[in-house]
Amino acid sequence: MDGALKVTGEIDATGNVLTNVGDPVSETDAVNMRTLNTNSSLRPNRIYRLQVTDETVYTTPIDKYWRLLINYNGNAYSNELFAKIIINNIEYELLYSRNNGGQGIDTKEYWMLPGDTFWCHRENGEQEYHIVIFEYSFSNSGIEQGMDYIEP
Numbered sequence: 001m002d003g004a005l006k007v008t009g010e011i012d013a014t015g016n017v018l019t020n021v022g023d024p025v026s027e028t029d030a031v032n033m034r035t036l037n038t039n040s041s042l043r044p045n046r047i048y049r050l051q052v053t054d055e056t057v058y059t060t061p062i063d064k065y066w067r068l069l070i071n072y073n074g075n076a077y078s079n080e081l082f083a084k085i086i087i088n089n090i091e092y093e094l095l096y097s098r099n100n101g102g103q104g105i106d107t108k109e110y111w112m113l114p115g116d117t118f119w120c121h122r123e124n125g126e127q128e129y130h131i132v133i134f135e136y137s138f139s140n141s142g143i144e145q146g147m148d149y150i151e152p
Contacts, residue, residue, distance in 0.1 A: 042152055044134040052129035057119045065150055066112040067134040070094065070120070083129075084121045087112070091121070113148055114141065 021032040045064070060066050072083040072094040083094040087110060094108055112118065120129045140151040 042136065044136055046133075046135040048131075048133040048135065050131040050133065052120045052122070052131060055119050055122055057117050058133075060112040060114055060116045061135075062114045063137065064135050065114060065138055065152075066116075067136070068110045068112060068118070069107055069132040069134075070110065071107045071130040072128070085110070085118055085129075086121060087118045088116055113150060 018030075021030050023034070024031050044067075070085055084091050085094060085108070086092075092108075092110075110118070120131075122129075136152060138150040138152050142149060
């Protein structure tokens, strides 16, 4: 066969290996072993778990980058009480889904580059934050088109 093959039913290779599969382009494309090995190598060097009890400022190490998962578990918001994280001096409110009792849970994901800082706002000590930090190494970094970048 030379050219495109269009199949409307299932393909049964009867246990045979498909060879020379190209790199995927669309999210529904088949994946070859090279692509799988490249993408699965992005494993964290460390995983930290933290329950925030104060407003300590945390800084991403200069040779690492972080993926943060931040969970806020608490009462419904009022005009006086807000759940928020401050990243590089910019405030981000954590919104959440409420159940009938006015309680809610919200998990947000943020990516931190080297030298980025964050802390969790605790007004009257009533907010409860649980954070998981996935720490990764990178091979190179720089600035291109005015944007910071890293190469995992």
